[in-house]
Structures are given as C-alpha cells and as structure tokens.
C-alpha cells in the first residue's frame with residue numbers, strides 16, 4: 370500500500386478516482402491503450418453484482434446462454450440506425466489464420482444482430498414465444514477517451530435479449546427489467562438511481578424507446594448505470610424474426626434488450642467513496658467483515674487468536690477475512706482496510722478476550738462514533754444487523770446528497786448558473802433543437818425523463834413553449 374495520502378475528493382475528484390482504484394487493487398491499466406485488467410478484488414465485486422442480478426433474471430423467467438464474439442460485418446449493416454450508431458466504435462478482424470477473410474468480422478460491440486439472426490432460425494410459432502435469454506459476456510467498443518470501469522475498449526456486462534408476440538408484452542418486459550435494475554441498485558448497491566426514459570438523441574442505436582437508471586456521483590456528474598431498450602420490430606424486420614400467430618398468419622416479433630456492465634463498479638466507487646478510500650456497500654463487498662487481532666506477547670497472541678477463530682466461525686455465513694499478517698501493525702491494517710472499503714472491522718485484543726466482548730468499527734462512520742462493543746454471545750445476531758444498518762445509512766446518505774443537488778430553476782438564466790453544481794429538473798418541450806442548444810451552451814444533457822411525474826403543465830426551460838414533461842439535465846460521464 371502506498372503511504373502517501375489519497376487526493377482529496379473536493380480538490381481533484383478525477384485523480385482521487387484513479388488512485389483509489391489502483392491502491393485498493395480493483396483494476397490496473399493494461400498494455401493496449403484503453404484496456405484494463407480487473408484485479409481479483411474488483412472482480413469479486415463484479416461476481417457479487419453478477420449473482421445478485423442473475424438471481425433476479427432467473428426469478429423473472431430468463432435463462433443464460435453464450436453467443437460468439439465474432440459477428441459478420443454484414444449483420445451490423447442490416448439495421449441502419451444500429452450500424453450508424455456503432456460504426457465509429459467497431460474493432461474489425463480482417464485476417465484469420467494468416468488468410469485475409471472473405472468477409473470482415475466485427476468483435477461484438479453488443480449482440481442484437483447475431484442473436485436476432487439466431488432467433489429468426491429458432492422462432493417459428495407463437496408457441497415458441499416469449500424467448501427470454503441473457504448472456505454474461507465481454508464486448509468491445511473502440512472508445513477514444515477512456516477511464517477505468519467507466520469507459521474502456523473492452524468491458525464486461527450482461528445483455529438480455531427477448532422476443533415477444535405483442536408490442537405490449539415487449540414494453541412490459543422492457544419496464545420489468547428496468548425495475549430489476551432499480552431494485553438491484555437501491556437494495557443491493559445502496560445507489561439511489563432515478564429510472565426514466567431517454568430522449569431520442571440519447572437512446573440506443575436501433576431502439577424505439579430506451580429506459581435508463583441514472584445515478585448522481587459525488588462530483589454531481591450523472592452516470593448512466595443500466596439501460597433497457599424496447600426495440601419494437603426494428604431488429605425483427607432486419608433479421609426476419611417472424612412467427613405464425615394464433616390465426617396462422619406470419620408476424621414480426623417484438624424484441625427488447627437490456628444491459629448492465631462493469632461500469633456499475635464505477636458508480637459504487639463514486640457514490641460511496643470518501644477521502645479515506647472506498648466505502649463498499651455491505652451486500653456487494655467481497656469482504657464484509659475483517660477481523661484484526663491485537664496482541665503483544667506470544668501468550669496474548671494464543672488467547673486472542675483462539676477468540677478470533679471463534680468469531681470467524683460464528684460469522685461463517687458472511688464473507689469474513691482474518692488479517693493475521695504479523696509484519697504489520699494494527700494501525701497500518703486499519704488504514705489498509707479503510708482504503709479497501711470493508712464495511713465492518715472487528716478488533717480483538719487481550720482486554721476484549723478477558724471481558725468477553727469485541728469492538729466493531731463501521732467504515733461508513735469513522736472514528737469513535739462508529740465503534741460498538743458487542744458481547745461475544747451476540748455476535749452472530751449483531752453483525753448481520755449492523756451490515757443492514759450500514760446499507761441503510763449509505764442509501765440514506767446518498768439519497769440526501771442527491772436530493773440536495775437537484776434544483777428546479779425558474780428560468781434559463783438560473784439554469785445556466787446552477788447547472789455546474791446541480792442537476793436541473795426542468796420542463797422540456799420535447800424538441801431536439803432545445804436539447805441540442807442546452808447541451809451546446811451548458812454541456813448538460815438530458816439524462817432522463819423520470820417515470821414518476823404526474824400530469825403537469827409548464828413551459829420549456831429554453832423556448833418557453835408549453836411542455837407536459839420534465840427532464841433531468843446534468844453533466845454526465
């Protein structure tokens with residue numbers, strides 16, 4: 370561990386972000402510009418994200434499969450908006466096994482096309498529907514400006530692809546998966562996201578409607594953290610995904626796709642982290658509890674370690690680590706685990722052994738205020754309850770922070786002067802011109818039209834024309 374202090378968030382958030390990732394050993398830069406290595410501690414977070422999502426996907430009837438990473442170039446060209454949207458980001462293979470290929474192959478930037486091709490083959494009748502498949506995969510998008518986890522040439526994600534009989538069913542599916550992402554973000558990651566609809570200019574290339582969950586980072590920027598797309602019949606027409614309906618007539622399917630990626634780790638880092646380092650949400654933390662034994666003599670060590678083992682055994686249902694490194698002082702270890710964001714640290718010394726207690730220290734409340742003495746007999750009850758409290762506290766804090774930085778400016782002048790340190794919730798007339806002008810003048814984009822807005826009437830923040838929808842405007846990653 371590097372002994373220099375981390376940069377202060379308020380002074381240089383971006384430097385803080387890069388350094389905390391490397392010092393906590395979540396990820397590192399790889400030899401090819403813009404690619405990253407996800408290190409074991411970072412990958413363990415991703416595995417926990419995967420299992421929380423996978424459980425929810427399966428509970429809603431989805432199954433997993435694996436499709437190839439190479440896609441014939443011609444497939445991407447079949448859906449016009451799709452190829453336009455992705456062309457600048459494609460990695461293309463032209464040589465294989467020493468031979469120039471007859472048709473170039475695209476390294477998948479996303480898999481609608483190849484999965485659409487296969488669905489056309491598999492789906493014959495309404496009896497085959499719905500098809501509800503997800504895949505866990507890596508994809509490649511040749512980005513120019515990259516950031517660890519947020520934007521890298523290659524990243525890991527899941528992509529769900531479903532096909533349905535009716536437009537209504539496809540919309541229900543799209544919204545259901547948005548709800549799954551929201552539930553995961555809020556109740557597992559303690560990241561309070563705002564679910565909403567993307568404007569046309571921000572929607573997925575080839576989609577009819579894109580929904581998103583948007584999260585506010587500690588530097589107030591927005592991070593799109595997961596998306597769910599209603600593809601209508603666009604891909605079904607491009608790939609001839611047809612079925613015989615209940616009247617024996619040939620119809621095009623209605624399809625959806627939805628994805629959440631390793632970018633979400635960036636959301637966790639920037640929602641919860643502080644000047645001491647990472648603060649991991651307990652339900653995703655690779656290590657939920659670290660036990661640090663404290664002793665001076667061999668005799669004390671023997672006594673303390675006996676109790677340490679006992680406590681670890683009591684907590685075997687949790688992800689527990691015993692830090693028995695002998696070459697390091699307890700103080701060094703405390704800092705180290707704080708940097709790595711472990712939610713609870715348990716300290717056990719000779720006095721504690723004598724008194725039959727342990728001291729639990731919360732990562733979300735540093736110092737004396739976050740320390741609790743727990744009787745040995747109550748550990749298996751108290752620690753899981755403490756983890757839930759920490760989750761709730763993290764969620765509450767992040768929600769308050771977000772709400773404190775949402776404004777509803779009365780006019781465009783106020784909008785312009787306050788958009789740097791806030792998100793603006795403003796009426797928008799729906800015109801792409803207003804959206805583009807606001808972006809040009811303030812660098813703020815429409816993050817989403819939040820779903821929970823009533824039937825109100827107002828005036829567009831820019832042009833003043835009547836508007837019945839509000840949108841969140843913010844600078845974004």
Ligand SMILES: [Zn+2]
Nearest residue numbers: 798803829832
């Ligand atoms: Zn307008």
